[in-house]
Amino acid sequence: MAGISxxxxxxxxxxxxxxxxxxxxxxxxLITSLLTYIKSRYLGDISKCDxxxxxxxxxxxxxxxxxxxxxxKKFQYYPFKK
Numbered sequence: 001m002a003g004i005s006x007x008x009x010x011x012x013x014x015x016x017x018x019x020x021x022x023x024x025x026x027x028x029x030l031i032t033s034l035l036t037y038i039k040s041r042y043l044g045d046i047s048k049c050d051x052x053x054x055x056x057x058x059x060x061x062x063x064x065x066x067x068x069x070x071x072x073k074k075f076q077y078y079p080f081k082k
Contacts, residue, residue: 044057049064
């Protein structure tokens with residue numbers, strides 16, 4: 001019989017499992033580092049929106065749209081004179 005013996009086939013299966021686990025570990029570490037970068041660069045910290053660099057982050061822009069008059073006042077009222 002020509003080909004791979006049963007023992008060699010089991011060794012190759014074990015090797016491929018290890019390779020897939022290592023590949024999964026590399027992908028998880030890459031995704032984690034990218035998400036950390038995206039969070040710090042584009043989302044920012046909502047408590048530090050008054051600083052210049054953080055004003056341009058997505059989270060501060062959305063917060064500015066939702067609360068245009070500051071965090072204390074959600075809406076501004078204009079009384080009508082009679």
